[in-house]
Amino acid sequence: MDSSTMIIYVISDSIGETGELIAKSSVKQFESYNYEIKRYPYHNSIEQIEPILEEASKNKKSLIVYTNVVQKTRDFIEEKAKALNLHTVDVMGGPMDQLEDILGYPPLREPGLIRRLDDNYFKKVEAIEFAVKYDDGKDPRGAKKADICLVGISRTSKTPLSMYLANKLYKVANIPLVPEVPVPSEVYEKDVKRVIGLTCNPEKLISIREERLKSLGLSGSAKYANIERIKEELRYSQQIMDELGCIVIDVSTKAIEETAEIIIDYMENMEKNF
Template sequence: MDTLYVYVISDSIGETGELIAKASVKQFDTDDFEIKRYPYHNSIDQIEPILDEAAKVKSLIVYTNVVEETRAFIEQRAKALNLHVVDVMGAPMKAIEAILGYAPLREPGLIRRLDENYFKKVEAVEFAVKYDDGKDPRGAKKADICLVGISRTSKTPLSMYLANKNFKVANIPLVPEVPVPKEVYDKDVRRVIGLTCDPAKLISIRTERLKSLGLSSGAKYANLERVQEELDYSKKVMTELGCKVFDVTNSAVEETAELIVEYMRDTFEERD
């Protein structure tokens, strides 16, 4: 029995076409096949020799190209050579065009751009975890955004939310007894965001936190005098830095995050 050769031609990396080819061939009781993938092939000069080669063996052409000129050439040349062809993108795009009422972009590699965006988001989330709560002050230097504030001012949830917007965020707790890392003062102050909160709200949040840990609500952590001391200290630090400050008292994490994103966009014309 002659070997079946499946030629996968793509204007991107060709993963989609190869997966479909493999899944299809596996439905047949044969191991006598070979899949040959040709990524980033979008010109007639690149594709014509592949079709000519395929015409000499038992073959199937699977392609995912989206540019109309290239697609037309593959169909016409394959017909002339009596080749079997599967147009992976054609039918789905045609159906979606009929539903939406407008033509597709026909830009090669769009799915890879989406994947790259996904990996950037993962990288940002990993960054936020690594540099959470001042674990490593060097993160302040590398971060797109450095959040500073006392305990329970939403630094960690904001870091994670902003990470999902592709921002690398480090957060540094401000504690009167602990010096602020040099990296914070050395950073572009426009990338340092201060967080503050009403003392009564903070006491309420900290009291609940103590309860969840099985500790007494009368601990110094939730004491008005201590909370006010921390707030005064954080105000002094933020004034010294000259950084932008957001009050999180009456804002959900999502709302504060959107304000920060808007500020960054206006300041640096960055993406959200």
């Protein structure tokens, strides 16, 4: 290797992305200077890290960038680096010290917390994509795959509930109940504990459906917002829900968040008991 090449050793108790990004961003400020980054993920013991520091000490142009949070490891890196006359960048130290001063209590010092947050982020994206794919009965096969299957007539908050619950990491499919359309067999084959019926009083549904028609530039006198039609749909949906034996939630006076919390509580209790 060319002796003029800067070697940056990125040591991390997680995957090391943050340290590598900071190293690259910093060295890029020095135009076309030759550099190499060596990343050492999941290195948190003295036995793992000591040989890296020994190797770095053999090159005059070495920099140690570390993102470790366990205090014993951090102390070792600083003491050993000082003994070997190595330059170090403690990525996490400064921000954690300042936050401790402001908040008045020490950090958790648990490696990989940001990665756990990232995992939740990807699970959330997956759940949202699932909700979109299996919205409004587009593909009834989703009922079988879903953590939760919502059933109800039009405008009983199935779609917004699906999206809200997706943000809580639940994969949700929703199936509209329409008297003229047979209920997909997948709904009957679903574990009934994971099927949730939604209902609403006729007066509330009329106002919601009339507003929906207005937003589409259609007449409020359409069958969709007719009181007798709505009552027929509600009777039909109640019949289906009785056949399924699922729990039923009346959403007439509830915000999406309230209904979602009822469903989440129900799911958590159900999963504890089974």
